Structure formats: C-alpha cells, structure tokens
Amino acid sequence: MGISLRAQNLPVSSIRKLIPFADKAKAQGAHVYHLNIGQPDVKSPEIMLEPLKDLDMNPVPYAPSLGTKEMRETMANYYHNLGYENVSYESIAIATGASEAIVMTLFSLCDVDDEVMVFEPFYSGYSVLAQMCGVKLVPIETRIENGFHIPQREVIEKAITKKTKAMLFSNPCNPTGAVYKKEAIDMLADIAKKHDIVLISDEVYREYIFVDRPHASLLPYLSSIPKHIVVIDSLSKRYSMCGLRLGSVLTQNKELFQSINKIATGRLSAGIIDQFVGAQAVNVPEQYFKEVQAEYKKRRDVLFEGLKQIDGVEVSQPEGAFYSMVKLPVENAEQFCVWMLEEFRDNNETVMFAPGEGFYATKGKGVDEVRMAYVINCDDLKRSVELLSKALTQYTSG
C-alpha cells in the first residue's frame, strides 16, 4: 500500500527540515544558534499562566466548537482596544492555531484546483495548508529592492483567473518583515470588490511594527466589503505562547462562517485548557507589548546592521514581525546551511537558518536565500552574524 499522490507532493517544512542535522551537531557537542524557527525566547505574560494553578476543571469537557465564549470575547475585546469597535465575538471562531483557521477558510472558499494568490516569498506553512485543501497558490512577485512591498495593481490583476477565489497574505509579513502600506491595502480592497475575491489577512504579527505608521489591518474594510474580508489571528507570537494552539478566524461573511462552523463541529473543539489560558489575555497590560516590541526592534537593528557589513549579502530592513529574508553569496543556500551544521565550527559553535526555497512557489526562486528569525537575544544575534560571516568566507574560498 503506497501513499497518495497529493501526500507525495506535500512539501517538507523549510523551517524544520534541517533539524536532524542540527541534532547531530548538538550530539557532537556543538552549540547551534537557532534562527530557523520563529519561536521567541521572550517571556509569556505570567499573568496568563498564573491562573492555571487554580484551575478547577474536572472532568475536562469539550469546549464549544466555535470556542468558549470567554475566549471569543477576549479576541473581540482585543480588537475593540485596537479601535475596531464594531467587531462582535459572534463573527469570531476559535481554531487550533492560525494554521487550522487558514485550512477552515481555504476549504470553505475553494474547491479543488481553485486558486489563491500569495505575495512571494510567503510563509512556507501556507504551502502545506494549501496542499491539504487541494488549492493552488498563485505567487505574485515581491522584490528585495522594494523591501518586499506589494507590487503595482496591474501585476496583481494579471494573476487573476476564473479560478481565483482569494488572496492570502501576512501583514506584517513573515518571512520578509514588510509592513504593508494603507494605500496598498486600499488597492487590494478595491481589487477584491471588483473581482469578487476574498482577502485573507494573517495578522499574527500585528504588535511587532518598527516603522512610524499604523498597522493597515483588514478590519476597517469590514464596513465597506464585509463579505470579502477574513482576518486570521493567533496568540502564539503575540504572547510568546507558540505551544498554546489558539488561533482565530474573523469574518462577517455569513455563508463562510456557517461553513467554518460545520468544520469546527466536525473536529469537535479546540483545547479548553488552552482557551482558559488564552482568555486571560484581557489582563495583559499594554506595557507588556511596549517592552517586547522595544526588544524586537533592538534585535532587528543588531541583525540588520550586522548583515549589511557582510560582503555579498543582500538584505532589506525589516519593518515588522521578527524575520528577514536574506540573499547569500552562495549558489545553494540549503547546501550551505547543511554545511554549516555538518562541517563549520567556530569555537565549537554554528548557526542555523531556514533555507529560502520553501518560501517560494515559483520553482528555482529563493535558492540563494535564507529566512532568519530574530528571536534570540542581541548578544547571540551578534555572534550569529559573526558566525555567518566567518562561514561564508570559509565556504566561498574553500
């Protein structure tokens, strides 16, 4: 018994595929700096975890399929605090991470072989989620010279076909760090209306913006094109709680919400203990984000300034999230990453990045790029840049 064609065609995660090499390096006693995965070392708000000590829940029941009322209201309340007063918890479904929220949305909007536009490079997980849904991702190029910003209207409209059902993007963008401008989002909203396409905005990095303009969320467009707006969210990055599997999908498109509800009941519920923890988010003080944001900004600066000094490295300054897509002066970045884990050591240390190819749908693109996640402290980041610099010298001269 073999496996299905679609399973054979599932991409391997760029972010995790080199883990066996890292494990081997560690087993040999080397220290590996992990810039491959967006798992922050920043502390979660203790005020969210503390109540677990007094959890009185026995037996541990299913949560309602759409999420506990407390958790849904916590999300609504979060949006209200951002100034979006018209969001009701009744338009919000709680999912097991943003990943499940995206699957629920893509399945509901697209039949098999329908198309969803993405700005390339895009978060590599989207490829797996789209493949699970039998949906084709249609990449629209963004360029390092433009800071990976959204291209001209013509470029996007040229990619639209009869099968185009939606556009999916993260803003701030994983993996590029681009923070899209209000005018660009206005343009997307106009395209969505004109071509009857749903915009799916993955806003899980909303708090991490290092430029002097507000986040251009899709939420304000609920008033003008309510049926064409989906906002995906997650608590993973916002509260440094990746292991809490809590995401959400917000839409005022009733048919879409009904379909999400059917999927949600089919898989019963998201975790009720995670939702208990997640609902404590209402108590997190504003100050928490200010501190975390300041910390990421410092890291961004350390990484960007460091990378600029390395000969042959191309990088654009990330404006948000905690990633940077970086072009290396090597032919094949994946082979270089493997080499760093297998052979390169400096004072018995090395560094790990995510190879760039997995962040592209266009064959051959991203081969000389890596994604770096600046989720480790500034000293470790400096050392990582130094390691990269030494490794490149050795690799390109060897």
Added chain:
Amino acid sequence: MGISLRAQNLPVSSIRKLIPFADKAKAQGAHVYHLNIGQPDVKSPEIMLEPLKDLDMNPVPYAPSLGTKEMRETMANYYHNLGYENVSYESIAIATGASEAIVMTLFSLCDVDDEVMVFEPFYSGYSVLAQMCGVKLVPIETRIENGFHIPQREVIEKAITKKTKAMLFSNPCNPTGAVYKKEAIDMLADIAKKHDIVLISDEVYREYIFVDRPHASLLPYLSSIPKHIVVIDSLSKRYSMCGLRLGSVLTQNKELFQSINKIATGRLSAGIIDQFVGAQAVNVPEQYFKEVQAEYKKRRDVLFEGLKQIDGVEVSQPEGAFYSMVKLPVENAEQFCVWMLEEFRDNNETVMFAPGEGFYATKGKGVDEVRMAYVINCDDLKRSVELLSKALTQYTSG
C-alpha cells in the same frame, strides 16, 4: 463571494445540530437531559491535573511536530501495559484529537475521490473528516438484529473497487456499542492483505467493554501486515478529558508515517500544555479504569433494560463504548427530537438525543433512529428513559 461546493456539501453534525433547540428550552427554564453527546460526567484522574499547579513553562514553546517525547512514550507505554511490547514511540505521532489523526491518515492514503469503507452506522464525525479530505465513504451495512456486528466476508469484498484505499472503523463501536470479535478482525486482516487495503481502527473506547472477551485490537497484526495497520487513539474518553485535544496515530508504514510527519510540521504542533497533562497518564492507577468501567456497565444496564420496556422501541444490547443506536416507533426521529425539545415537558424536564441519519451515508437510512450516549448517572438515565416513554406515548397518540 459564495462558498465552495464541497463546503456546501459538508454535513451538519447530528450530535450538535439540535443544540439551538436545547438552548431555547433551557432559556425557558426547562431541564434538558443530554444523551446527545459523548461527553462523560465521570471524573478525570486528579493525578493528571494536579501537576498543572506546578507547571513551570515560560515562554510556552511549540511542541515537536510529532509530539513531545514524553507524550509519545506515554502512549507507547500504555500499549506495552496492554501486552503489545513491540510498539515504539517512534511509530506514534501525537495529533490534535483523534479527528486530526484521522484526517492526517485519510489525506495520506487517499487522493480525491478515493474510497474508504465504513461499517454503517458509523461515527458521524467521519463524514465531515472524509469530506475535508475529498474522500468517499462507502458504507457496509451492519444490522441491529446482529448487534451491529461485522457482516460476512462476501458483503465486504463486494464493496471493494479499484479506488478503495482503506477501511475505517471504531472498535468498540461508536455509535452502536458493538465490540467486534477476534474472528471478524482476522477476516478483515486477511481482506486487507489480499486487496492491499489499509485498516484504520479507531480504538478510543478500548477500556469500555462489558462482554467477556478481550478487545480485538489491530495492534497484534503489526507483526503480520505492518504496512496495512493504523491505530487511532485519543485520551478524551479514556480519561474523561474531551477538552484535552490529544489523539494519536500509530503506524509502522514508513511512507505513511513520513506523510503524517509532513502534515504535522505544516501545522506546527499539538498543544504543549495538553501534552504535559496527557503525559501524566503514566501515573493513573489501573483501579481508575475498573471503577469507570463498572460505572458505565451499570449505566448500560439501566438504559438497555429501560428501553426494552418501551413499546415499539428496538435496541440491541451495547457490548462496549457508551452509546446505543436505538430505533424509535416514529417516522422521523429528528422531528421527534426537535418536538421533545420544543414542546414536550414533564415536570418541566425533557431529553435530547442525536438523530440517527447523520450516522449513515446511505440516504434514507437511520431516519427513525437516534444515538444515545449513556454519559450521565443512573438516576438521570432512568428519568431520561421515563421521559422518552412518556414523550413517545404523547407523540404517537397526538
């Protein structure tokens, strides 16, 4: 923007579809006995929840995609204690509930429009999960007169086509309570080998058996047909922890496991706090299951003996799990269930069941049936049977 055809064709959960009617009854002050959903009132082992008080996990990181080593070993250890020594944690992937485990398996084995055989009636959630995967469920009839046991070999082989990739069943069976016999499972194993079909056994009710024969798990067949065996599991029912979203899939089929691994990395991880709780299962004493099993057996007896007394009701004695599929002397059981919630009151009480149709793939079947979950205490079960009896009298005479 409308939604996809496949989303329009998603079935509505039989188990939860009448909840709005129940909510309305409650808002009117009525008490509703819930036999519609398999959510036990039995206590979870406190020894699993207690360690949450001392949880020291900040930040809350992703778990490994296949599950924490502790959780995977806890599952392996559980199988070892059942006498299946040859099961390694390396063949076990932790999923977000048995539902996700089934999706991972079906997607990996089947392309769109491939077929999976099920014994009808089957767990209604399978219909949603199969629809998510674009897989066709091919029902094989089981009959109340035979206690819903597995039919003759010919009946099964007749249903096999070129598109048949797997057979999915729960044993003990939700919704019928049938506990399949060793000889029947032997026969399925032989069919699997002959026709190159994967057997997927959902064994989440393994502990709840009220007949005097051991559970005929698929695990022993790992030694003879390792590539054709998948065992699905979950902690929800075993430990009365439905709200803990922890399932697992066990297979020694390497290609299949690799595909599951790719899906698992695509959605990042199952919840790490749930896995922390789940891994405490190693400390649950044998005595816990004995007590819980004795309690369910009592309930089974109360329900079965009660139902037998009602004129026109057909029921077979459940041998395991905590469900019974019951034929009612009404034309349309769903309408009757709605009527009970909307109009029938006795001492301001009423009762809720899951309409039978959703447990069938064959159109028109199960229309006069309901599934009852005996997950409430014996006194409440007695009262529920009494309410049903009175309601039927009133309904059929009215």
